[in-house]
Amino acid sequence: MSNTFDIKQYHIKQQPFYQPQSNEVELYEAAYAARLPVMLKGPTGCGKSRFVEYMAWKLGKPLITVACNEDMTASDLVGRYLLDANGTRWVDGPLTLAARHGAICYLDEVVEARQDTTVVIHPLTDHRRTLPLDKKGELVEAHADFQLVISYNPGYQSLMKDLKQSTKQRFAGMEFDYASAETETAIISKETGVSSELAAQLVRIAGTARNLKGHGLDEGISTRLLVYAATLIKQGITPRDASRMALVRPITDDADIRDTLDHAIDAVFA
Amino acid sequence: MTTTAEEDRKTLDCNFPRVLSVLDDCMAHARAKLSPAGVAAYLEGARVIGKSGRGEEPILEFLEEMPLVAVQLGEDVIADVVEFTRMLARSPNSRAMAPFLQSLLTAARALESSELFREYLVLVAQTMQRTTPKVHGIDSMYDSPCLVDFLNSVPSLFGQVSLNGLRNWVDYGVKSYAHDPDNQREYFKLLSADSRAVLQRERHGALLIDNERKLDLYLRGLWASVLNFVPYSLAYDELRKPMPYLDNLGVHLPDVYDALPNGVSGVDRYRALLAHIVAHKRWSTPLIADNFSPFQRMAIEVFEDTRVEYLAMQEYPGLRNLWCALHPVPKEGTCPEGWSSLRHRLYTLSRALLDPHHGYTNPAILKYVQRFHEVMQAGATTTESMVTLGIQFIVETRAPNDSGAKIYFEDTEVDYRDDNRQMWRFIEEGDEEVYENQPTRPQQVEEKENESLPPRLYQEWDYSNEHYRPDWVSLYEHMHPKGDAGYIDKLLAKHNMLAKRLKKIIDMLKPQNKVRIRYQEEGSELDLDIAIRSLIDLKSGSQPDTRINMSHRHDGRSVAVSLLLDLSASLGDVPEGHTQTKLELSQEAVSLLSWAIEKMGDPFAIGGFNSDTRHAVRYQHFKGYKEHWGDEVKARLAAMEAEYSTRMGAAMRHAGHYLAHQEAEKKLLLILTDGEPADIDVHDPRLLIEDAKIAVRELDQKGIYTFCINLDPKADEYVSDIFGKQYAVIDNIARLPERLPQLFMSLVK
8 A cells, every 4th residue: 555655646736825924934944954843833824734835835845734623533643454355454644654755744733633642643753753553563764854743723722622741842833923914915915816905904804803802702813814805805795795704704703793893894994 | 803813712712811912823823734623623622721720821831832743743632632631630630731731742753653642641641640649549639749740851851762761760760669759759850860770771872881892892903992981971961061081080971872863873973982082092192281372272173183083094994984974064154143153164174174075165274174184194293283283274264253252053063072181281270170180088097897898789670660670789798707616516516417327428429420432442342333333334335433432431520509598687586396596507507518518529608698778788708619618617607697687689699690600510509598588678578579589580591500498487488489499498497407418419419
């Protein structure tokens, strides 16, 4: 199986659009040169996944992404035996694949996974750089190009969902936040082709919602939602309707907050 | 005199000189407005009222008001009004005829339909019947003490509330002061605090209190700013309407804004005001007021208001629509000769600066609009840059009548702008009031010994009116004073045998339920259902689920308990055939229960309550959820005393308030009492029972289970009304120490 596996499909073919906010590209390149595992923190929709995609493209490495969830088990990461007509056969999980073939393995929203699951990444993330497959009785030596990247959103942190210290302290950390108003405007207008004036207005609405974080909103309006709104406007929807649909309705059920944000939309689009 | 006029007089058949002097004008007016049939009904009505023999006042009012009312609502109402007035004339309340007729026009204008108007007549009739003193159910010869006051208040009330609101307000006044005519009059004159509070609740428009969170979010979201709101009322100060302003306390603003006919909602009016004030806060710097004349100051204020609004609109262009909708539109050339047109000029300018489509032609206005925009477009403006503009505008447009006393105010009041007091610093002491120099009050020495929290206000349910009385009960929470903890230990030692029995029950109650956890890759047992499903998946060639095991875990208990003790005076009684007071028995029972719950490890609080009228409900703290059953708690329990009455609802709401904040799956409020809820300021025995019932329902909605343990053998009469089936009556009170812990355990089993 592993002999016939084609890692090429995981290469990023086109350059993803990514607008650097400061020196994060150099920092990441330095971390990759030393093959240090990297942790990306930041609110949802601020560009963490896009950044990893961009870096994989820039470094010319394949990228294997795993979206973590709470039902995920260790075997979902490392692989398992399957039954077939001739008996059983072993299938590598995404983490094993990445380690064998020298890909960047990106575990998205890693806190969603249960803590006992996340522990399997430990041997890969320190000096050992190995992955023991105890069921198979194999010790996978990580490929020289292999790197592990995880992302999580500290905003969601609840009592139940946090990384163990022993996991946290295996990573170099990079903090992401929503880009500054100018950068974000540039991102939206580049990504969707709307005028930078309209993009600036959308960013202003996002600013009001970000001010309300912690006062009834768990998260502000993300860059991703702004891109959605701009896309809708591009389709010919009026800016007000598009903003209500893409920016306000998804993030809140609280009538007072909805009302305030609707008013902000009216105030911004005269 | 024409023949029609003579015929009118004949038909009216009334010789009051004042009536005769206005009759012709009134009839001419009526003939111009009403149909011939309407005129006939009008004249006939006047005759009937004149013949009722109650003086000239009612007939004068009728002649004056009725045509306008009939025009508003149709001519059918004339007959209703006449009929009603006759009814008043025949009752002891004939004094109310004139005020009644006076109130009609406002009512007609506010209600706008004859159906609603008839409902108003019914309301007046009901008010009269319910407030007229009765002897054995029959009207006495005395008139209603408050009907006239009520009718006199009606015009101002219709400005603020709908008919429904008015009905609720009247209802409250009639019921609450049924035996207190003096206070009832105060109520209907709108002089008492209650009267205003109830009216406030019935007001139409956007109440600040309902929209406070929205406005907070608005400030925070759009302006990244936090301001305190200090509301004032517009309803009572008729002469000098207060204006919004900003000072160290925060934004002073009206407690209610009605929606405007042009579609601006009350909340948006608040937002317009806040946006203006925040813009000042952000961009205005104070000027020295002494350097300018009052006229110059006015002009500078107008320019500065406009400047900060201009800057705010750079950020949120949509504000222009909102402000334009609220800003009055002064019409050019409407200021009459001989009046001071200063305000009119300034606010025409202000409109022109705000609204690009103003359409004004006055060259001075246009010139200054252009100059203003030039200054603003140059960027980096300050309050100073408005000074030049303001002073020059005043000089250039000065008119001879400017200092005259007759100032033209029409369309010059911008109600979303504040009074700009933050803009000025006064150096020399002038006539103006100085707000910074508050007289220093002597520092009050805090009374250390009486350690209590500030009162919490709770509402109370008034079942007869079916509404909450707002902020009705003041509840004071104290730490209960301490006694000798050894006393409680002795009590526990006395019940040694019982404690041993309880211990056994507790051990059995300790958590042991098993909960199955399915979908486990590794677990203690094979989960057959899932395993078979996986096998089928495998055979059919799809990916099988490997999580075919299950395991078990112990289910933990999660119960928070609050015990509320009735400490009213009746607890001090010794029941017949017993040697101990109920209080002593309660003490023993509570001690045993506390000991038992401590053993079980559930979070547990004890509070006691009694009341001395609604102004002093006392809530005694014995034990908090985090406190352990130790000497401190025991000492407090040992000092338990019984006094005053039992206002249960407020105490339950308070205990529920704490309990709701506990993190537990199940929340239990136990109430130990010996009688029905009662207080010395409540005469209706049902009132507090109904209130307690509503309190139970409120707690239920918060997920709190309420259970009452009642020591009153006759409790069955009322206890199920309050608690439904969630109660137990303990007849043999001597067994309380034994029964209480048992009851608790059966509840949480």
